[in-house]
Amino acid sequence: MDIIAFGVLADERPQLEVAFADQHAVRCLELFLNPDTAPTARGYEVVSSSVNDVLDADVLAALADGGTRMIAQRSTGYNNIDLDRARELDLTVARVSSYSPYSVAEFAWSLALALNRRTVRAAGRTREFDFRLNGLMGRDFHDRTVGVMGTGKIGTAFSRIAHGFGMRLLGWDVQENSDCLALGMEYVDKDRLFGEADLISLHVPLLPATHHIVDADALGRMKSDAILINTSRGGLIDAAALVAALRDGRLDGVGLDVYEEEAGVFFVDHSLEVMTDDTLARLMTFRNVLVTSHQAYFTRDAVGQIIDTTVRNVADYLAGRTSDNVLVRPKE
Structure with missing residues (x-):
């Protein structure tokens, strides 16, 4: 399965690509997810987002219309995601609940x-x-x-x-x-x-x-x-x-x-x-x-943990499993 990741930083990209290498192809983009860039995700079942991406009601609708079924947020915070709209669209949303x-x-x-x-x-x-x-x-x-x-x-x-x-x-x-x-x-x-x-x-x-x-x-x-x-x-x-x-x-x-x-x-x-x-x-x-520019989390240790958790979240979604990282679960 192919995954598209938005808001990927240059130092983060190699770790993200290696982490998914044995399982999925990941397309890493530096550009942020917003109403203008949402069409780029058409055809991708899984979208990985960063904390500064915009996942409001309109963006989520565009993603769902393009075939996206899962949002894998690479951060602990998720105030940028309209969780109520995600539920309406039956999108699975997961985050990284903790890191270093x-x-x-x-x-x-x-x-x-x-x-x-x-x-x-x-x-x-x-x-x-x-x-x-x-x-x-x-x-x-x-x-x-x-x-x-x-x-x-x-x-x-x-x-x-x-x-x-x-x-x-x-x-x-x-x-x-x-x-x-x-x-x-x-x-x-x-x-x-x-x-x-x-x-x-x-x-x-x-x-x-x-x-x-x-x-x-x-x-x-x-x-x-x-x-x-x-x-x-x-x-x-x-x-x-x-x-x-x-x-x-x-x-x-x-x-x-x-x-x-x-x-x-x-x-x-x-x-x-x-x-x-x-x-x-x-x-x-x-x-x-x-x-400074939202840099506090940016260590090899923390970024590695964030990516590892994101990989597990995607694996859980594909296997139909859930965890404490899941913010919105698929409908029964």
């Missing part, structure tokens, strides 16, 4: 450390043979307070690293995690976490209840020299409110690996174009803001 939490947790810390110690600015200076230390002073994380919003697998991995730094741990989640409690974490409400933390890292999923969980009110409660890190989902932060806070001189640093309107922007070279997203362009002007 260390990839994201370690990257979140790389952002935090780079911001705190002004590493990017320092490296830029030394490339110009400017070896002054003016404006590069950071602070110890040891004995300071970190607020971890979301203490699942990634949040727990992040917390273990924080514990290694000797930090005081505050946590917020719908339920307490015994592994985090064993590290000495104190679970508190959001307002207290925002008010007391020197470093805040977001590790919650994007749900209606968490959309813009970091809004103008939350930003106003934070310490003026706090560092904010988001490696989870862009919609957790009200980007316009964040710009306003930064413009007022609040926050010591902001590390964003995700952005609410990243679809069509991240993973694409726009270097020869005018950036039409005014909010993103404004964020990039602040020297204490570090933006």
Whole structure:
């Protein structure tokens, strides 16, 4: 059987092709799935999608009309898929429910450390043979307070690293995690976490209840020299409110690996174009803001696990099996 995969990154393609080689032919495309590119999938029973592909009602209808029966999403998140429409069309939808939490947790810390110690600015200076230390002073994380919003697998991995730094741990989640409690974490409400933390890292999923969980009110409660890190989902932060806070001189640093309107922007070279997203362009002007392009998961380990799970999801679909990865099951 032939499979078509959209939004395949250059470093991901060899692993994806090798993983399917003994079973199926896979056509890897760098272009993203959207209403314009959906006809490309005609004749493919299985479509593998990325987190930045658009699988709304119209795209799903076009895929179903072209013979697609299964969507194999290569990510944990699936807010880009209209699951209700998929059920109506009797499409099987599966995702990768988990992969290396260390990839994201370690990257979140790389952002935090780079911001705190002004590493990017320092490296830029030394490339110009400017070896002054003016404006590069950071602070110890040891004995300071970190607020971890979301203490699942990634949040727990992040917390273990924080514990290694000797930090005081505050946590917020719908339920307490015994592994985090064993590290000495104190679970508190959001307002207290925002008010007391020197470093805040977001590790919650994007749900209606968490959309813009970091809004103008939350930003106003934070310490003026706090560092904010988001490696989870862009919609957790009200980007316009964040710009306003930064413009007022609040926050010591902001590390964003995700952005609410990243679809069509991240993973694409726009270097020869005018950036039409005014909010993103404004964020990039602040020297204490570090933006990366949804890179946190991107390690050989995590990508390998994502691909292996995708291969299993396709095999399960063909064999009529189900698993916890399946979001929409075929009708009986």
